[in-house]
Amino acid sequence: MAKKTVFACEACGYETLKWMGRCPKCGAWDTIREFRIEKDMPQSHEAPVLVSDEDLPEERIVLAIEEMDRVLGGGITCGSSILLGGDPGIGKTTLCFAIVSRMVELGYDTLYVSGEESLRQLSSRKKRLNLAGSFPILTTNHLEDILRAVAEKNYKLVIVDSIQSTYNSRLPMLPGSVSQIKDVSSRLIMEMKKSETAHIFIGHVTKEGAIAGPKILEHLVDTVLYFEGDKMLPYRMLRAIKNRFGPVDEVGIFQMRREGLISVENPSEFFVSERGDIASGSSLFPYVTGSRPIVLEVQAITPKSAFSMPKRLSLGYDLNRLFILIAVMEKMLGKPLFDRDVYVNVTGGMKVSEPAIDLAVAASILSSYRDINMGKHTAFFGEIGLTGEIRKIVNMEARLKECERLGITRVFCPRGVEKIGSPETIPLKTIRDLYEHVDEGSDHLRTR
Structure with missing residues (x-):
């Protein structure tokens, strides 16, 4: 010692x-x-081992919770470390209860460790969610108790709620401190990986939205998931920020109901279900996140400004990119926007960072500026450069197929896109080409 x-x-x-x-x-x-x-002085006796693909095949447990399996890359990988973060009350514990219940149905031994709620509270939550099957619950926040329980039985999955409340009594720091989180997480990961036990750490988030604790915690785990959404709205988004066993930036859509979280089978229809008979200032954008496209609605309004400095506000679209896009539109189209406020919103609470949304944002701004209805069966995608050119983006074929599936008949896109299926593709070279379609009031757009 x-x-x-x-x-x-x-x-x-x-x-x-x-x-x-x-x-x-x-x-x-x-x-x-x-x-x-x-x-304790570490004593290692490990030796290098020659491995081939046939010796150690990857084992996954398919939960049959469609959106969870999708985000994880096809199910929970045996022995993997998962960090799940999100705002208080967003549904992290509810999601983990659903995972544990499903694991029990599949016949796997699972342990739920809670350092924040009592056994009575957890039992009441399980009864309210009407979950099938019984599973062991350990109410403690002592690291030694968790390691002892894991060593006594070979569990297939262990959930720790939360990693910030767990502490090592041999360290004098308070629970939740950086030193405690580093020690506790590294010990748990090391011990459970030895026994090929998959584990999920539920993590608190700071007021900035990042997972509380040292950044090394995200480096130690295999997968980092963020549970997002407005608690006043019925849907939640599970986003993969890091994943060693699947695509990064994959998004799973859940709907919060009385009986718990339900996977949304068709996210595109979910996000545009309330569009109906649209007015000016709205356009559709096929957004590719992870391995699948989702059609989103992009809205914009351009009212007359009452101030010398017009307002620019964006929700779900990068504000700095909006400033650049407005400058490009003013220069290339010769239409001043200095006397108008510009507000842009991506509906559903989605945050889009890819530049392919530029054309949809420009179309919504032009639609509001000219008071033109773009039509509910028209979509837009493409990056806009500083000289006004419409640039190619990735996954253009997948976007067209999703538009076809939703019954979208016209798609404004960059040049060079091969026609696939029924949507009529209207290639654009510059942003002026889009404005000419709007200005002429052609059959592609319905003028009011």
């Missing part, structure tokens, strides 16, 4: 060999304290 004396910041976990009045990492005063840490 080796003893080590360190000075650590109670606020951020910064460690140093000497005392300082002000933490150089977080800037807090009088937060550095002296700690004596006892550590």
Whole structure:
């Protein structure tokens, strides 16, 4: 047993060999304290092993929760580490309860560890969700208790709720501190990977929306998932930020009901279901996230500004990109927007970062500016450069197929797209080509 004396910041976990009045990492005063840490000297006897593809095949457990399986890349990989973060009350525990219940139905031993709720609370939640099957629940936040329970039985899945509440009693830091999270997470991951036990850590998020704790926590795990959505709306989005066993930036759509979270089978129809008879300022955009396209609605309004500096506001679309797009439109089209406010919104709470949405945003702005109805069967996709050219983007064929599936008959897109299926493709070279279609009031767009 080796003893080590360190000075650590109670606020951020910064460690140093000497005392300082002000933490150089977080800037807090009088937060550095002296700690004596006892550590077991690691003794490793591992040797290199020659492996081939046939020796260690990848094993997955398909949950039959469609959106969860999709985000994970086809199911839970045995022995994988998953970090699930999200705002309080968004549904993280409800989702994990559904996963545990499904694992029990499939015949796998599963353990749910809760350091924040009592056994009575968890039992009441399970009864309210009407989940089938019984599974063991361990209510503790001591690391030693969790490791002992995992060692006694070979569980296929262990869920820890939450990783910030779990602590090692041999460390003098408070639960949730950086040093505690680093020690607890690394110990749990190391022990459970040895026994090929898949595990899910539920993580708290900060007010900025990032998972609380050190960034190394996201580096240690195999998969990082964010559970997003407005608690006042009935749907939730599960987004993969990191995934060693599947596509990154995959999105799963769930609907929150009284009986729990239900997978949304057709996200495109879900996001455009309330579109109906549209007015000006609206367009459709086939958004590719992960391995599938989803058709979203992009809205814009351009009212007259009452101020010398017009407002620019964007929800779901990068605001800096909106400034650039407006400047390109003013220069290439000769239509001033300095006397108009511009508000852009991607419906459904989706946040789109790919540049392919540029053409849809420009079409919505032009539609509102000219008071023209673009039609509910017309879609737009393409990147707009600084000189106004419409540039090619990735997965154009997949976008056209999704448009065809939804009954969209016309698609404005970059040049060079091969015609696939029924949608009529209208290739555009520059943004001026789009404006000419609007200005002429041709059959492609219905003028009011």
